[in-house]
Structure formats: structure tokens, C-alpha cells
Amino acid sequence: MLGPVVPTSRASCATRPLPLTDVRITHGFWADRQRTNREVSIPIGSRRLRDAGNLENLELAAEQAADHSRVTGPEAYHGPVFMDSDVYKWLEAVSWEHAREASPTLSSEVDLFSKALADAQEADGYLNSYVQVVRGDNRYRDLAMGHEHYCFGHLIQAAVAAHRAFGDCLLWQVGLRAADHLTEAFGPGGSDGLDGHPVVEMALVELYRETGERRYLDLAEHFVTARGRSTIQGHGREPIYFSDRVPVRDTTSPEGHAVRAVYLAAGASDAAAEDPTLAAELDDALERQWASMVATKQYVTGGLGSRWDGEAFGDPYELPPDVAYAETCASIGAMQWAWRRLLATGDVQYADAMEHILLNGFVSGVSLSGEEFFYVNALQVRADAVPQDHRHPVNGRQKWFHVACCPPNVMRTLAQLGGYLATTGDEELVLQQYAAATIRAGGRAVTVETDYPWDGRVVVTVDDPGGDGRWTLSLRVPSWCAEATLTAPDGEVTRAAPGYAFLTRRWRPGDRLVLDLPMPVRLSAAHPRVDAVRGCRAIARGPLVYAVEQVDLPDRMLVDDLQLPADDPARLHAEERPDLLGGCVVVTGDAVSPDGTSGRFTAVPYCLWANREVGPMRVWLPVTA
Amino acid sequence: MLGPVVPTSRASCATRPLPLTDVRITHGFWADRQRTNREVSIPIGSRRLRDAGNLENLELAAEQAADHSRVTGPEAYHGPVFMDSDVYKWLEAVSWEHAREASPTLSSEVDLFSKALADAQEADGYLNSYVQVVRGDNRYRDLAMGHEHYCFGHLIQAAVAAHRAFGDCLLWQVGLRAADHLTEAFGPGGSDGLDGHPVVEMALVELYRETGERRYLDLAEHFVTARGRSTIQGHGREPIYFSDRVPVRDTTSPEGHAVRAVYLAAGASDAAAEDPTLAAELDDALERQWASMVATKQYVTGGLGSRWDGEAFGDPYELPPDVAYAETCASIGAMQWAWRRLLATGDVQYADAMEHILLNGFVSGVSLSGEEFFYVNALQVRADAVPQDHRHPVNGRQKWFHVACCPPNVMRTLAQLGGYLATTGDEELVLQQYAAATIRAGGRAVTVETDYPWDGRVVVTVDDPGGDGRWTLSLRVPSWCAEATLTAPDGEVTRAAPGYAFLTRRWRPGDRLVLDLPMPVRLSAAHPRVDAVRGCRAIARGPLVYAVEQVDLPDRMLVDDLQLPADDPARLHAEERPDLLGGCVVVTGDAVSPDGTSGRFTAVPYCLWANREVGPMRVWLPVTA
Secondary structure, eight states, rough: OOOOOOOOOOOOOOOEEGGGGEEEEESSSSHHHHHIIIIIIHHHHHHHHHTTHHHHHHHHHHHHHHTTOOOGGGGOOOOTTTHHHHHHHHHHOOOOOOOOOOOHHHHHHHHHHHHHHHHOEEEEEEOOOOOIIITOOOSSOOHHHHHHHHHHHHHHHHHHHHHHHHHHHHHHHHHHHHHHHHHHHTTSSOOOOOOSSSSSSHHHHHHHHHHHHHHHHHHHHHHHHHOOOOOOOOOTTGGGGGOSSOGGGGGGSSSSSSHHHHHHHHHHHHHHOOHHHHHHHHHHHHHHHHHHHHHBBBBHHHHHHHBGGGGOOOSSTTOSSSSOOOBHHHHHHHHHHHHHHHHHHHOOOHHHHHHHHHIIIIIBBBBBOOOOOOOOOEEETTTTOOOOOOSSSOOOOOOSSSOHHHHHHHHHHHGGGGGGEEEETTEEEOOOOOOEEEEETTTTEEEEEEETTTTEEEEEEEOOOOOOEEEEEEEOOOOOOOOEEEEOHHHHHEEEEEEEEEEEEOOOTTTTEEEEOOOEEEOOOTTTTOOGGGTTTEEETTEEEEEEEEESSTOOOOOOGOOOOOOGGOOOOOETTTTTTSSEEEEEEEOOTTTTTTEEEEEEGGGGTTTOOOOEEEEEBBBBB | OOOOOOOTOOOOOSSSSSGGEEEEEEEHHHHHHHHIIIIIIIHHHHHHOOOOHHHHHHHHHHHHHTTOOOOOOOOGSSSSHHHHHHHHHHHHHHHHHHHHOOOOHHHHHHHHEEEEEEESSSSTOOOOOHIIIITTOOOTHHHHHHHHHHHHHHHHHHHHHHHHSSSOOHHHHHHHHHHHHHHHHHHHHHHOOOOSSHHHHHHHHHHHHHOOOHEEEEEEEHHHHOOOOOOOBBBTBBBBTOOOOOOOGSSSSSSBBHHHHHHHHHHHHHHHHHHHHHHHHHHHHHHHHHHHHHHHBBBBTOOOOOOOOGGGGGTTOOOOOSSSOBBBBHHHHHHHHHHHHHHOOOOOOHHHHHHHHIIIIIIGBBBBSSOOOOBBBOEEOTOOOOOSTTTTTTGOSSSSSSSSOOHHHHHHHHGGGGGGGGEEEEEEEOOOOOEEEEEEEEEEEEEEOOTTTOOEEEEEEEOOOOOOOOOEEEEEEEEOOOSSSEEEETOEEEESSSSEEEEEEOOOOOOEEEOOOOEEEEEEOOOOOOGTTTTEEEEEEEEEEEEEGGGOOOTTTTGGGGGOOOSSSOEEEEEEEEESSSSSSEEEEEEEEEESSSSEEEEEEGGGSSSSSSOEEEEEEEEEO
């Protein structure tokens, strides 16, 4: 089955994913993003990988693989130790895109890079251009920071995607050989070392799902359960940075490097889904740390990781908007974690969380043009900000990064987005996310019409009821919506409380189920312990959080001084602006400054900020005391 | 003349320092700290330098100096590249202490380490144990991060201190040879490279002052004026980190790595004081960036540098209390800068700033016992904080650090503290800081009696009026004090506005001038743009800022939830607590929590926090809305 996460039939699942190709996003917000991703971002990715030297690194490694006496040395190598992983994430994106709609260009890109990888791969399956070029045969010398398993993890994910998209192919073969090397070297009887950056856990479980080979699952379980004994350190970092301070089963809150933490939790969720014994050991801890993260360590934009130093989660309630790190990859990792837990539990909170992240702190990571990317998704940029790092948001989105993890991660996520829209059970189709789409699930087919996230009306038409036509259609009612209504095919209207609204009946072709999610402007307050935004409110409407940019203020007003005159959402107004930022709904209102200046402000969806002139911006607005 | 900063007679000085030995702090707050520094910290420093391998590094370098074919390699070297600088700062402290009161123990310590340095020094004067041990003759291969000039700077500062304390001695000779190597290698006709970490500028100016050799001043001026062309980068850092984004003359606000920025400004101030042409070029910029720093980038504790990432100044008004870095060394560097500008301008703001830093964010850097040190001086520690770095304040003060710059920096600063108490002009003695002390200035002598900072009464008795007895006695009235009075020898009382209160008369032995600085409890608010502490107040009394520690709260109350019921300092009470923390004045008041809990809280001086159980703490307290 085609998709990034395909639990086995034996897996413990409350609900199951649909094949990527059975969910087509047809138009609207996400369709536009997917088109730009395919037509602009992915082709750009190919050029950037060449320009940054990723391909040349593989060619140098191939020379070394062909002649082991040759070690080129660090001077010739381009970029950081995990350069290969950028290639793999991009190849994964290309594979999913090819699956969505076959393209000779995409196919030949996979062929070209697969060939480079195959040439670079050692006879025993080892493949890491950095180590091969710089250290020759000296493998696994720096497991803490060397990212060798991390690169294997992304290779295996790409290989699985390629296998699902293309069938047997060179990339799949390269991935299999790499995985076999890994089980040989780190499986039973092998090294007990642990890589400093999780991701291989998710990859190995998925490879187990694709091949049925238990040893891949066993190795993933080993990596998940052996972690947390405070043995990984170095490079000035302590075990907490490497998600190694406490075992997964004892974790109460995600901590340390945010991407490492959420990738590990996602991998642990995968392994637990396939192994009831492990699930018994880990499920409580996974639920506990998720709850702690959402309650105490997540920004209102969905962003995760408040510290630049160590790219880390801060302490509970340490959520400064200005110096927020909120790495794009951490948003992606959290969605991977949420998706896996949604499948395992069917708990709507995970689908709510995915919406929250997708439409705010994730998609803020890419420009409307698809050409530029944010690594850091801060919630405030000050006047007179002087960037001390090229990733600082005051520089605007960037074409690429020295550490280029985020751009291809965005690409693969957008390419697989359709897979996150709906799930299914034997007698149920569940709409988890809203976009105009056609969805097939087994013999059933529905069409979803909506202008989400700008408008909260979702119309589901049954095109083909399938079989005997009797099943349950469930629609997620987001937690932000207290006034939702559901209109049944017979015209009966009922209140739909947050959670899943559903209707079980014998469906006929043309039956329509309509969910109305009113979207009044809201003002959100943070928990009182979030000191950094005391006395402030964040504007929200529907699933979107808003931001005020300097470019939308009258000249005499400064974002840094802007205050809301009252904690009253009724004084704010939503306004459709088809002319602005590709078409969006803005929020307008009156603002004041401490010096008595007043005027109208316009707030735009946070995810669309920095698509014009980049200047001062803020999400949290002080309310005049 | 004995002291860390001794401008030449040609230097442009509004007021001049007194010899360290002419100002004796006799008892009270600073006398206790100086005694502990001498009796506990400095002896501990000697042991830590041996335990951490600093001495062994020098011995390895000596082996290499004796046999150039021998390069030991990185495995044998202990600690980071700037290990030698810890030795130098500690030797400087020992020298000043020996000058204050001669001691054979101190003297023999200097002899022992001087011998190790002399043995390690190359024939041409080069000396850097890291480079010699790890790279042999490969000098200056990594000026951006190698800290070679930085280490020379601290060596020269130690050598000058030793020369002033001991006269001609081995350490002085080592320092001179090093400086001569430096002028040879980087002076006219030499390399135009710049070190990534300023400090050598201050050192070279001081060496010029000690020797009269103009080439040292010239090299210092070169290093000051050549900087700022965005040529220094590497190790993932941009020029701003190295204080190299803009030239000193164009700097409007200190930026980047805080210690680098303030050390450079201090060195530029030194050079400008000795060269009127340079002063014309730099004075405005130095004043401008100081004003910007104090107004927009300094914590209420005097702390500097809000970012862990890059140990850096943040953007204007970016002053989060919880994730504050506020490195002890940055406080010290800012005082060095302030002292040099005070001498040049006589502007009271610099003396005010020194008091502010000394009594809060500087002396917080060392425990009451003198055995442990803070690297990071945060203004808030949360409940459930999990340290991600050994320097995090939740770990409490530490015995030493892998990067051990702060402890010996504290030691040398406390040893030279007497020198900061007073300055003099031809017909004037100016008391800049208050402590019980005896002060001689030329033929004049006064005794200062005070229980500062606990009590604001300062009694100055003229012991010897000197010469014809006619001169001006000036006393700083701190900017925090609006109600000061001055009582003349004849009993006449006048209001003393912030600035300098002075009395010019023909002094007779026994004449008393009394300054009364009332110390009601105050509540400080931050600028409205300091988002992180919106709606909060900081408790202050006299020169001290206060902090609430969990250990002083009733069990049912948590620091994280504590709020002041009103923005009214009259509801807070100062209370003498001779039993607490070596004797101090605490502030007590009523507090409430969002859940309705209420109770009494006790706040202690910020500089004394973490001397008992280390737990949640905060300086900024929310006021109930």
C-alpha cells in the first residue's frame, strides 16, 4: 500500500491510513501548496543538492568505494556530516510525487541519484559519503554526532517510498543493502552503540512493514529501548541533547534537542504499534509526554523547541516568542509522532494537533513561491533586529541552508499530505483534515468540497457508497470550534461537539453531509506560567493563528509598540482579501501605542508572514492594562 | 603606580585612579568578599588549575619548546584552546593580592607558574600551550577561534600586574617577550590577521603605559581600528559574533558575543585615552553604544547578554529573565569598559553602572563561601527545570568549568576592587563606590565608615587634610536615590541630587562629611518594549535588586505562581536579618497566586541567591492584573 506509514495487518490500530493515491486534494489551500511543491520546490531541490555539493560528495565516495586506498580528506568534502540525508529526504519527496502523478522527469531524477548512491555504496552495504570521503574505513568513530544511523534512516525511508512508488528499483536495493549492513553491525552480536540522532527507528519499522523481515523491527526496538541510559555525550553536549537522559518508558516530557526528541517518540510509536509487549511498556509514557508537550512546551503556532542553544525544548512554560527556535523539522517530527499515535489510538487530539501544526508553524516554513524556507519559525521579530545567524527570521526565508534539513523535509511532507486527510476502519471513513478532495476507501468514494481554512463549511458528497452502502462517515470537529453543526442528507441539523461527529446509515450516491464550523475571530490567552506573553493575546480564526507585520501598519505605528485596546474579539473583524498573499482572510482592528498613537491594524495568517517585505512581526499582542 | 589601569600623564583623563594600596577596604560587605577571595578562592584556583591540567599543558609545551620535533598531539592536551588564559587571570589575581598584603605563599605560587610559563615559551617569545602541544610550529592557523592573541592579552595583563606588584620578575619577562613577539608578528610589516576574541587591546595599552614603548600602543590601535570589516568568521559563526561586523567608530549598539563586545569597547577606550586622534574618532561611538547597551540590552541585575546561543547580546529589549545568559565575564568586561570611560569623562553614569553591576550580576557569580561560581546569571529558574548544560543555574554554582573563564576573572576583579572606590584630580577626591575604607590620595587621607549596601549612611572623616588642606571632596549620589542629603562638618544639611555632591573647603583633621542615602523599598518596571516582563515589577532597595527563592516561601506557594497583589512598594518591608546569608537585609510582603492562595514571601538580594537549597527563583514578579 502506498504511503509513508503502513501498519501491518497485525498492528494495533484504532484506525488505518488510506493509500496516498486514493486521496486527491483537488483545489484550494493545500492543492496550491502541493502544486508549488511539485513544480517549483522539488526541481529547485535538485539544483540546490548539486550546488551544495551533495551529489559531488557521493561521487567522491564512489571513488573511495572503488579504491579503498583512497581517502580524499576533509578539504574536498562539502557541508556537514549529514549531507546525504538531504538527498534522501528529497528522493522521498520525489518518489511520493511520482506516485501521485507519474513523471519521466521525476523518474529520471530518482534514477540519477540512485545510481550515484549505488556507486558510492560499499560491497557490505555501508554508505555514508562523509565517512567514506573523510575517514575511509573508519566507520562509527563518532556515533554521538556522526549521524551515520541518521543518514541510514533517511535512506531507508526513501527506499521504502521508492519501493512503494516505483516497485523494485535501484534505490530500494541500495536501501535494503544498507539495512542489512545495519542489522549485521548493530543487531544481535554486533555493536551496542547508539546514534546521537534518532530517525532510523521509524525507518526500520517501516522497512519491516514493507518486507516482513522481523530483524528490522527487532533492531528498531533495540534502538528505542536501549536509549536513555545517559551514555551518549560529547561535542559539548550532555545526554539530554541526544534524547538519552531517561529511557522512553520513563519520559514524562519531551526534552533536549526537539527534533531528536520527537523523531524518537515517533519511532517508538511505530515500534509499539507492531509489538504489543512494547506497547504495554511504552504507551503510557508516549501519551504522558505528548500531553506534557502540548500543555507546557508548544507555541500557539504549534512550534516546538524554544531554545536556539541546542535547538532544544525549554523548561515547562518557557515559551519566549522572540527567541523561539520552533524548527520546521520539529513541527514535521511532531506531526509524524501525532499521525502514528492517531492511527494507534484514534484519539482526536492527535488529528487536532496535526491541523494546528500543519496550518501554522509547519507551512510557515516555506514561502508562497515555494522557493524559500524558514528553518526557525519565531513568533516575533523586533525593530532593529540584527541577525547573528543566517537562519534568523529577520533575514526572511532562505533559498537553502548550510544545514539543509528543513527544505527537503517540507517537500516530502507536502508530497505525502493527502495521506493525512482521512483514515478508515472496516465500516468507517474518518475525515481527519479538511481540504477539497476526492477520497476512495475500498469501494467507497466521496468528494469533499470546502474553502478551508478560510471558510468552515465542509460538504461531503457520497459518490459511491460501495458494498451494501452501510457505514459510518465521521468528521473531525476541531477543538477550537464550540458551535459546529452537522446537516444530514435529510436536512436535519444537529450540534456537533468537538471530537468526531458521525453519521451511520445506508449511504446513497449523491447523499450530502455538511459540517459547518463557524470561524469567529478569537483571542487566545496563554497559561499564566508562560511569563513571556503575560498580558498578551494571540489572534486566531478557525485553525489559523495570526500575526501583525509592520508592512500592514500605518507609518506612524510600530509593531513593537502595538497594543490591543481591549481583550474583546468582537472588536476585531475578519475580512476576505482575494488580492493579498494568494488570497486569504485577514483580521483588522484598532490598535494603540503607549505614546497614545492609535490606528487600524491588519493581521495576516502567521503561516503567510514574510512573503512581502520582512520586518518587525508579532503574534502575541499586549492588551492595554 | 599600582593598579590595573594607570593612564599616562599625557592621557586624556577627567579623573585619575588611586594606587590599589592607597585604598584599603577595612570591613563590611566587600571586605568580607575580598577576604574570602584571598583565603578561599585563590588557593582553590591553584588546585583547580592543576586538576584541570592547565599546569600539565604548560609542561607538555615546555617539552615541545625544548625539542621542536616533538608534537604531542590533541590526545594529551587538557581542555579547550584558551586554557592558558585561566592561568593568567589567576596569576593576575595573585599579583594584586600580594600587592595588597605580601605573602610568601602567593609569591611562591607566582614563581612556580612563572617558571612553567618561561619553560614553555619559545625562543622568539611565542607561548601558547595548545598550539605548541597540538600543532607544534603551526601558529595562527585559526585566528578566528584559536584565541592566541586572547591568551597573549591575558598573559600581558598578568605580567603588568606582576611588574606592579613584584617589580622585575620572571612573569614580567615572559610577558615582555610575548609582547615583543606579537609586535614583530602583527606589527608593521607583519600579518594583518585579527584574533577572534578581543582582550589584547587593553593589555597592549597597559603595557605601553608600563614601559613607555609606543609600538605596543600602536599595535593596540591597529587591532581596534582594523576590526569591523566582516572578515572574521568560521566555526559556524558570522562576523557579528567576533565583534567584526562594523568598525568600532560606526558601532551604535554592542552586539554579538557579549564578552568580546565589551572587552573590545574597553580596549578601544584605553587606546582612545592615550591618543587624542583616536579619541576624536571613537569617543562618540563609545558613548553611543554604551547608552544603547544600558537602555536596551542590560538586565535589571546589570547582567549582559540575553542569548545562550553565541553567548550574545540579543536585539534591543530582548531581555528574557529565564533564559538569560548574563555571563559573569560580561559583567566584568562591562565594568572594565565603564571604569575606563569614567576616568576619561568623569561622567557619573559610569560609576553608577559599576555599582549596579558589582552588587548584583557580578557578585552573584561567586558563592558566599568563595568555593563555587556561576557562569550564567539568569533572573529566573522555573519549577521542573531540567538542566541541559552544566552551566545552567538550576545546577547551582559550580566548583569549576570546562571553559573556566569566569572563576579567575572574578578573583582578579575582587583583588583589584579597592582601586575602583575612589578617583582623584589635583584638587579633588571623588568617592565613586561605597565601602568602609581608608583612602590616601597624595598627602590627603580620609576614613569612610558605612554599612553599605545594607544602609545608606556614609560618613567620611578627614584624617589628614594634606598640603594647605583646601580641596574638594566629592561623593557620588547614586541615580536610584532621589532623597539624598549631605551634612557638612558644620552640621548644615543640603539636598544632594543624583550625580556628584561635593564640598570644597579648607579641611581640618576630624572634619566629617555625611552622605545619607535613604533606601526605601522600590518596585522597578521595565521599558514597555521588554515584552518578557510585561506586567511585572522587580524589587529593589538601595543598589540591590532582589530575588524570591522557593526556599523562603511557605510550602503551599510556588515561585512560579507568585504574584504581587499591588504595584505598591509601601506594602513591602525591609528587614535586617543578621542570621541569614552572612547577614543581609531582606524584603517581605504579601503574595497571591492565580489559584487564590496567599501568604508572606521573603525576597533576598539577588547576589545572594543559590547560597542555600537551589530551586525555583525569580527577580521579576507579576503584579495581579
